[in-house]
Amino acid sequence: MMIVPSPLRLRLDSAALVANWRWLAAQGCAAACGAAIKADGYGLGARAVMERLAAAGCRDFFVASWAEAAALMPLAGQVSLSVLHGAGADDMVAARTLPARPVLNSVEQVQRWREAGEGRPCDVMIDTGMNRLGLRVEEAMSGALDGLTIEILLSHLASADEDSDQNAAQLAAFRSIRERIRARRYSLANSAGVCLGADYAFDLTRPGIALYGGTPRREAEGQIRQVVHPEARVLQVRTVRAGESVGYGATWAAPRATRVAIANLGYADGYLRCHAGTGGATWQGCVLPLIGRVSMDLTAFDASDADGIGEGDWLGIDYDLPARAAASGLSQYELLTGLGARFARDWR
Numbered sequence: 001m002m003i004v005p006s007p008l009r010l011r012l013d014s015a016a017l018v019a020n021w022r023w024l025a026a027q028g029c030a031a032a033c034g035a036a037i038k039a040d041g042y043g044l045g046a047r048a049v050m051e052r053l054a055a056a057g058c059r060d061f062f063v064a065s066w067a068e069a070a071a072l073m074p075l076a077g078q079v080s081l082s083v084l085h086g087a088g089a090d091d092m093v094a095a096r097t098l099p100a101r102p103v104l105n106s107v108e109q110v111q112r113w114r115e116a117g118e119g120r121p122c123d124v125m126i127d128t129g130m131n132r133l134g135l136r137v138e139e140a141m142s143g144a145l146d147g148l149t150i151e152i153l154l155s156h157l158a159s160a161d162e163d164s165d166q167n168a169a170q171l172a173a174f175r176s177i178r179e180r181i182r183a184r185r186y187s188l189a190n191s192a193g194v195c196l197g198a199d200y201a202f203d204l205t206r207p208g209i210a211l212y213g214g215t216p217r218r219e220a221e222g223q224i225r226q227v228v229h230p231e232a233r234v235l236q237v238r239t240v241r242a243g244e245s246v247g248y249g250a251t252w253a254a255p256r257a258t259r260v261a262i263a264n265l266g267y268a269d270g271y272l273r274c275h276a277g278t279g280g281a282t283w284q285g286c287v288l289p290l291i292g293r294v295s296m297d298l299t300a301f302d303a304s305d306a307d308g309i310g311e312g313d314w315l316g317i318d319y320d321l322p323a324r325a326a327a328s329g330l331s332q333y334e335l336l337t338g339l340g341a342r343f344a345r346d347w348r
């Protein structure tokens, strides 16, 4: 097959990924530190993330669906994989055959797992106040789980990224569940929950966003390293005359003759229109502000300061997650998971 080089790529920093995992693990003290790798590892590539973290000592991985679990087969022997959406009616063939555990989310799912009748271990999600997935505390307490072999009992924090009273309330509810429901391990904290302190860590934490360079709370500021560095090639450099405009809707007009670099990147790659006005790129240390509207496959940058830039050069796209989220109105999660399939994933 012909190898066609991609004109846009994510430079992915393995050392930063592992350093972030180690920092998160250290916050949990004695707790093990797992990894949420759903949505294809938040857009980085679930298999590549799993391999790197498993090599660093991570043993517990979480995906959303059985399709995501199947895509990770075969698993390395020592890793454990949990499927957060549990055991739906259509999932039972996969749930019976793949070496992964469902996170049972309702009395109906518990019943379905019992009827499958293999007595294999499962995980269970208890809802302690988020009202998304999970058995209600009363349901769990009234015998619905009797006789199950529960590997991990989970709950999920709704507001851990804020200083909300809901955090302490969910912690208290989870502690009381832990007194009453037997499981081999207990797990509550996502990335932001890890930052709330070791009280929230229990036996196992489940960070996602912070592994990939997101800063979930101020406690993580300066600790988490950027992992994802998008880069796009310059397709053309042109000089726009004073008074001429650039792009759809002519939203930017040149105040003076301006060198403009057109990059091979657009909203179809997840680089959305909300970056207009604040986005930018760098080339050999020069700053190139985004100008005009982002198109589907093209974005224009003001290359006034980029002396010598030309066709084929690589631009580094500004993608510091907290800064980009603040400027664009997108969440750090959306910034990562929106990055499209046209980027080559280039791990270093």
Ligand SMILES: *Cc1c(COP(=O)(O)O)cnc(C)c1O
Binding pocket: 036, 038, 084, 156, 189, 190, 191, 192, 206, 207, 208, 209, 210
């Ligand atoms: C996505 C997810 C996580 C990871 O959350 P982050 O905020 O990305 O750290 C942990 N647990 C559950 C149940 C999740 O769905």
